[in-house]
Every structure is written in C-alpha cells, then in structure tokens.
Amino acid sequence: MTEINATIVKQLRDATNVSMMECKRALVEAGGDMEKATRLLRERGMAVAAKKAGRTANQGLVASAVSGDGRAASLVEVNCETDFVARNTDFKAFVAEIADRALKTDDALATAMKGEVTARVASIGENIILKRNLRFVRSGPGVVASYIHLGGKVGVLVELGCGNSATAGSPVFLELARDLTLHVAAASPRYLTAEAVDKDVIAQEREIYAKQVQGKPPQIVEKIVDGKMKKFFADVCLVDQAYVREPKMSITQVLNGKAGELKDSLTIRRFTRFQLGE
Numbered sequence: 707m708t709e710i711n712a713t714i715v716k717q718l719r720d721a722t723n724v725s726m727m728e729c730k731r732a733l734v735e736a737g738g739d740m741e742k743a744t745r746l747l748r749e750r751g752m753a754v755a756a757k758k759a760g761r762t763a764n765q766g767l768v769a770s771a772v773s774g775d776g777r778a779a780s781l782v783e784v785n786c787e788t789d790f791v792a793r794n795t796d797f798k799a800f801v802a803e804i805a806d807r808a809l810k811t812d813d814a815l816a817t818a819m820k821g822e823v824t825a826r827v828a829s830i831g832e833n834i835i836l837k838r839n840l841r842f843v844r845s846g847p848g849v850v851a852s853y854i855h856l857g858g859k860v861g862v863l864v865e866l867g868c869g870n871s872a873t874a875g876s877p878v879f880l881e882l883a884r885d886l887t888l889h890v891a892a893a894s895p896r897y898l899t900a901e902a903v904d905k906d907v908i909a910q911e912r913e914i915y916a917k918q919v920q921g922k923p924p925q926i927v928e929k930i931v932d933g934k935m936k937k938f939f940a941d942v943c944l945v946d947q948a949y950v951r952e953p954k955m956s957i958t959q960v961l962n963g964k965a966g967e968l969k970d971s972l973t974i975r976r977f978t979r980f981q982l983g984e
Contacts, residue, residue, distance in 0.1 A: 710734055718743055724752045745910075749917040764983040765792045766837075768861035770852040771805035778843045779850040780808035781861045782815075783980050785835040792858070797834075800826050801858075808839040815839045840978055847871045848975070849880060853887035859982045862887045865975040873970045882964050882972075885951065890979050895944035898974060903943070911938055944977060 710733045718729040718740060724747050736742035766785035773779070784801045791797050800822075807815060816823075816836045827834050840863070842850045848867035855861070866883040873879050897903050915934040919927050940946045945958045952960070957974075965972045 710738060714738065714740065718747075722747050722752070728752060745914065748914050751918050764835075764837075765789050766835075766982055767792055767798065767801045767858035768854060768980045768982055769801045769805040769858060770854055770861055770863070771802070771809050772850070772852055773809050776844075776849065778809055778841060779852045779863050780805050780839065780841045781852065781863050781978060781980050782808050782839040783837040783861075783982065785837050785983075786830075787832045791830060791832045794830065797826075797830060800834075804836060804839065808841055811839075812841055838980070840980075842976065842978070845975060847874055849874055849883050851880075851883035851887050853884070853891055855888075855891040860891050861980045862890045862977065864890060864977045867973045867975045868968070869971040873968050873972075876968060878964065878968055879972075882960075886957075886974065886977075889947070889950045889957065890944065890977050892950045893944075893947050894979060894981075895947055895977070896942040898944050898977065900939045900943050900946065903939070908935070911935060944974065 710730055714733060715726055715730045718724070718733060719726050721740075722729065722744060724732075728747065729743070732743040732746045733740075735746060764785040765788055766783065768781065768783050770782075771780045782801065782805045784797075784804060786792055786797060804815060804819065807819065811818075819836060823834055823836055842863045842865050844850050844865060846867055847870060848865060850863060850865050852864075853862045864883060864886045866879070866886060868874055868879060912931055912935060915931045916927055918934075919930050922930070940948070940956075945956070945961075947957050949955045949957055949960050955963075961972050961974070
C-alpha cells in the first residue's frame with residue numbers, strides 16, 4: 707500500500723479546496739497519484755478545477771518589452787531563490803535586459819544567455835534561472851499589447867487584429883487592447899476559443915460531468931452534461947468568458963460592440979499569460 711503523507715494531502719487540499727479527510731481518501735484510492743485523486747474528487751462533485759496543481763513557489767519576475775515600432779512584444783520569466791533578490795535593482799535590470807533580448811528571437815534564451823546568467827549568479831549570490839521567453843510579432847493590421855500585473859507576478863500579451871490599418875491607431879482600439887490584457891491577467895483563460903480545446907480534454911470533462919449525475923435517464927444526463935460543458939467553455943475560453951469589467955457581457959459581445967463603434971472587424975488573434983512559478 708502506498709504511503710500517503712501529510713504533505714501530499716495538503717497539496718491536494720490546497721489545489722481542490724476539499725477537506726483533508728476526503729483528500730486522503732482519494733489519494734489512497736489513486737495510489738498516491740495526484741492527478742487521479744483530483745479527478746476522483748471532481749467526479750464526486752467535491753473539487754473545484756485544480757488551478758493550483760503543479761505550481762511551484764519560485765520567486766522572481768515576469769517582465770515584458772515592446773519594440774519601438776510596436777510590431778513585437780516579449781514576455782519572460784526569470785526565477786531566483788528569494789523575494790529579497792526579486793526586488794533587487796540589479797536583478798530587475800537584468801530581467802529587463804532579457805526581455806529586450808527576447809524581442810529579437812523566438813529561440814529559448816536560457817542557452818544563449820547562459821554566460822550572462824552565470825555571471826549574475828556570482829554577483830548576486832543566488833541561483834538564477836531563465837525559465838522561459840516568448841515573442842509575439844504582429845501578423846497583420848492591429849496591435850500587440852502587453853501588461854505586467856502584481857509587480858511582476860503575472861504577465862500578459864494579446865494580439866488584437868483589425869481589418870483596416872487606420873483602426874490600429876484609434877484610441878478606442880488601443881484602449882480595448884489594453885483592457886483585454888487586464889482581463890486575461892484577472893480571468894486566466896486557458897484557450898482562445900472552444901475549437902482550440904483539445905478533444906481529449908473535452909471527452910474527459912464530459913465523462914466527469916456524466917459521473918456526477920449518473921443514475922438519471924440518459925436524455926437528462928446528456929442535457930445536464932451539455933449545460934455543464936457550456937459553463938466549462940465560458941470559464942476557460944477567452945472569447946466566451948464574462949468580461950471582468952462588465953460581467954453581463956461576454957468578450958465576444960464586447961468585441962462586436964467595439965467593432966460596430968469603429969466600423970471595422972476586430973479579432974483576438976492570440977494571447978498568452980505567464981504566472982510566476984506556474
């Protein structure tokens with residue numbers, strides 16, 4: 707029998723908001739497998755989606771840089787050992803330098819900047835890890851907007867497209883792009899559209915919801931599962947989410963409203979969200 711210690715039980719408790727007793731029971735049934743235990747709790751209707759699962763408690767910063775012509779923006783995460791170093795002026799300057807370098811490449815910078823990172827480890831006196839870097843280059847008329855939240859704990863890039871080049875300079879359009887980055891930071895969508903959700907994820911969610919209402923007539927189960935899937939997409943897909951500044955409207959409705967105001971077609975081409983330690 708797999709030994710279930712208090713540490714792993716607490717991890718599951720933190721990730722699902724379910725009682726310690728139920729978490730331990732699920733872990734025992736799952737043979738200590740965190741993912742299987744989380745699924746068991748969800749099938750029983752106990753657990754919220756495990757948004758915290760697998761996260762680490764790394765310190766450091768998420769940072770962004772935007773090119774002078776506004777065509778590109780970068781996002782980087784650099785980890786260190788303590789919050790004290792994360793607030794250090796030299797460390798912040800180094801992260802900003804990395805963000806600038808990330809504007810020029812799609813390659814991972816961890817290898818290319820290994821020498822610079824090693825030198826900073828020696829000068830700062832703490833381990834430093836260049837965890838990830840990403841670049842968006844505008845693929846048509848529009849804008850790439852960036853936003854850093856919570857002093858470097860969360861970073862967002864959004865590419866908002868339009869049909870006419872003139873629209874891209876409109877204050878209304880630029881404000882919308884900025885508002886969308888704030889929404890992504892707050893609402894943490896996982897996908898852009900329902901079509902982007904992996905089929906295996908959809909099948910797994912449907913199976914979980916079906917088990918939550920097993921015993922009911924098949925046609926009733928199907929309707930309930932369809933309703934739960936609609937809510938699932940509204941939770942995880944950006945265009946279906948309720949707009950954080952006006953929850954009665956979806957992001958799609960906001961886009962359509964601004965498109966009418968600007969007399970142009972608007973599209974969220976892509977987005978990304980970095981959370982420190984994720």
